[in-house]
Amino acid sequence: MNMNLTVLGQLIAFAGFVWFCMKYVWPPLVSAMQERQAKIAEGLDAASRAARDLELAQSRAAEQLRESKHQAAEIIEQANKRASQIIDEAKEQSRLEGERLVAAAQADIEHEINRAREDLRKQVSELAAVGAAKILGQSVDTAAHQRLLDQLADEL
Amino acid sequence: MADSSQEYITHHLQNLTYGKLPAGYVRVNKYDGTETELTTSTWTIAQSSQEAKDMGFMAVHLDSLGWSVFMGALFVWLFSRAAKKATAGVPGTLQNICESVVEFVQGMVKDTFHGRNPMIGPIALTVFVWIFLMNSLKWIPVDFIPGIASMLGAPYFKIVPTADPNGTFGVAIGVFLLILFYSIKVKGVGGFAKELSFTPFNHWLFIPFNLFLEVLGLLTKPLSLALRLFGNMYAGEVVFILIALLPFYAQWVLNIPWAIFHILVIPLQAFIFMVLTIVYLSQAHEDH
Numbered sequence: 429m430n431m432n433l434t435v436l437g438q439l440i441a442f443a444g445f446v447w448f449c450m451k452y453v454w455p456p457l458v459s460a461m462q463e464r465q466a467k468i469a470e471g472l473d474a475a476s477r478a479a480r481d482l483e484l485a486q487s488r489a490a491e492q493l494r495e496s497k498h499q500a501a502e503i504i505e506q507a508n509k510r511a512s513q514i515i516d517e518a519k520e521q522s523r524l525e526g527e528r529l530v531a532a533a534q535a536d537i538e539h540e541i542n543r544a545r546e547d548l549r550k551q552v553s554e555l556a557a558v559g560a561a562k563i564l565g566q567s568v569d570t571a572a573h574q575r576l577l578d579q580l581a582d583e584l
Numbered sequence: 585m586a587d588s589s590q591e592y593i594t595h596h597l598q599n600l601t602y603g604k605l606p607a608g609y610v611r612v613n614k615y616d617g618t619e620t621e622l623t624t625s626t627w628t629i630a631q632s633s634q635e636a637k638d639m640g641f642m643a644v645h646l647d648s649l650g651w652s653v654f655m656g657a658l659f660v661w662l663f664s665r666a667a668k669k670a671t672a673g674v675p676g677t678l679q680n681i682c683e684s685v686v687e688f689v690q691g692m693v694k695d696t697f698h699g700r701n702p703m704i705g706p707i708a709l710t711v712f713v714w715i716f717l718m719n720s721l722k723w724i725p726v727d728f729i730p731g732i733a734s735m736l737g738a739p740y741f742k743i744v745p746t747a748d749p750n751g752t753f754g755v756a757i758g759v760f761l762l763i764l765f766y767s768i769k770v771k772g773v774g775g776f777a778k779e780l781s782f783t784p785f786n787h788w789l790f791i792p793f794n795l796f797l798e799v800l801g802l803l804t805k806p807l808s809l810a811l812r813l814f815g816n817m818y819a820g821e822v823v824f825i826l827i828a829l830l831p832f833y834a835q836w837v838l839n840i841p842w843a844i845f846h847i848l849v850i851p852l853q854a855f856i857f858m859v860l861t862i863v864y865l866s867q868a869h870e871d872h
Contacts, residue, residue, distance in 0.1 A: 430636060431750060432603065432643040438652060438745070438754020439761075445656045445714060446758075450706035453660070456667040457686045458705070460679075463672030 553581035589829055594633060596726060596825045598740040599748055600733070601636040602629050603643025611635065631739050645742075645750055647733075652745035652754075655717040656710075663713070685713060689858070696862045699770075699869035707762065707865070708858050711755065716854035718745045719817060723843060723850075726824045746853075747817040749810065756810035759861050763805065766868040775871070805864050809857060816853050820846060 557577055605611070607625045612618075614632055629646075630636035636643065666682035675683060689709045697704050721744045733741035745751035767776045780798040781791045820842075827839045 430601075430639070430643070431753070432601075432639070432641050432645070434599075434643075434645040434649055434748065434750035435754045435757065437644060437649045438751050439758050441649070441653050441656055442710070442714075442755050442758040445660060446707050446710045448660050449663070449710045450703060453663040453667045454686070454706040454709060456670045457663070457679075457683060458690070460670035460672050460675075461683055461687065464675075467672055 549581045553577045556580050592829065593822070593825055595740065596730065596742065596828075597822070598633050598636060599645035599742045600629065600647040600738050600740045601639060601643050602627065602646050603636070603639030605635065605639060609638065629739065636740075645748055647738075647741050647743060648745040648748040648751050651721060651743050652714075652718055652751055655721070655745070656714050659710070659713045659717055663709075685709070692859060693862055696859065697866040697869070699866065701766070701865075701869065704862060704865055708862050711759075711861050712854050712858040715746060715755070715813065715857050716851055718751065719850040719854055721745070722747070722817065722820060722824070722846060725839075726821070726828050744817055744821060746813050747821045749814045752810040752814040752817075753806070755857075756806035756813075759809060759864065760806035763802070763864050763868045766865060770869050771871060805860075809860055813853055813857055816849060820849060 557573070560573075604625055604627050605622055607622055609622045609625075610619050611622065611631070612634075613620070630639060630643070662678065663682050666679045669676070670679055686705075686709060689712055690705055693705050693708055724743065729743050730741040742748065767779075771779060780802075781794050783794060783798060785794055823842060824839065827835055827842060830838065
């Protein structure tokens with residue numbers, strides 16, 4: 429328990445260790461810790477930013493979905509309207525077409541009737557002439573009796 | 585038994601001393617009692633407590649100095665290994681441990697020291713870890729390393745450097761010199777002298793009284809640092825030695841609780857030494 433040169437030795441050792449610690453131990457460790465701190469802060473920052481971005485994107489997506497639903501409904505409504513319009517048009521057209529066809533057919537029929545009547549008239553006059561000739565025993569001069577024949581035909 | 589017990593205790597409290605014996609000194613052989621007179625002054629290893637005492641100041645405690653330097657080297661080696669490979673990415677185990685310690689010390693410095701001085705951190709870290717490592721040698725059973733040393737021929741061996749007043753005073757004087765250095769650096773010689781002369785009573789009539797108080801206060805700082813650490817460690821050591829006097833089968837009843845208690849004492853003393861170092865250096869930086 430004597431005080432002696434050991435004190436001096438210990439003092440020198442202390443100075444040496446402090447110097448070494450100051451030069452080679454403290455700065456790299458502290459700078460590594462600070463760097464990591466900065467990195468972690470950066471990471472946390474990025475994470476919160478990403479979360480905000482995600483929220484934003486989600487709300488935007490929801491909005492877009494709502495909008496597109498709305499648009500789809502509009503389109504469907506328009507399509508329905510258009511469809512009924514097309515159907516109406518088609519009905520109208522077919523009605524017109526049908527009327528036209530009916531009119532044409534009636535005209536044809538009228539025409540046919542007239543022609544048949546004309547034929548019939550002609551044949552009747554001929555038949556009358558032949559009958560008269562038979563009755564009179566001689567041929568009737570058709571040309572001489574034409575006026576009579578025509579009169580007959582008109583009466584028929 | 586009383587005699588041998590006393591011998592055992594004093595033996596365990598004696599450092600391995602290498603020093604200068606003056607010419608004409610009579611050495612007594614402790615085994616056969618023969619006396620030899622030295623013709624010239626010689627540097628040698630003390631073979632008895634009396635010889636160690638007679639060597640006076642010109643002596644070195646090889647065990648204290650060796651173990652403290654070894655522990656300091658261990659600190660420096662471990663931490664510089666961690667520092668060399670330090671990355672800002674995911675740290676390894678060693679780096680993790682070292683960073684925890686550094687962060688702890690840094691927190692203490694930030695809380696206590698309000699100036700700006702990049703030296704305070706390394707000083708506090710060195711003080712804390714080094715003293716902790718030196719104190720922790722107490723956990724090694726008291727007869728273990730001294731037994732090996734005596735087999736190797738060393739007459740005495742005491743491994744805890746902080747249970748040697750030389751060990752604690754060495755560090756405390758280092759802190760004291762730092763206090764003086766920073767006081768003068770921050771305040772200038774005049775400012776420091778003025779602080780010593782005009783506090784606590786700011787009147788020229790009180791200068792001698794103030795000087796007496798302040799110088800005493802200044803000198804008390806290293807003294808309290810050194811004696812507190814030494815007292816705690818020495819007392820703990822003595823208790824371990826006393827427990828070692830018990831029969832071997834009964835020792836565990838006392839020395840296990842005592843060793844567990846030192847899980848508190850050893851870091852606490854290192855911590856107190858570090859905190860007081862920071863506080864004293866902080867005071868040295870304060871301008872009144």
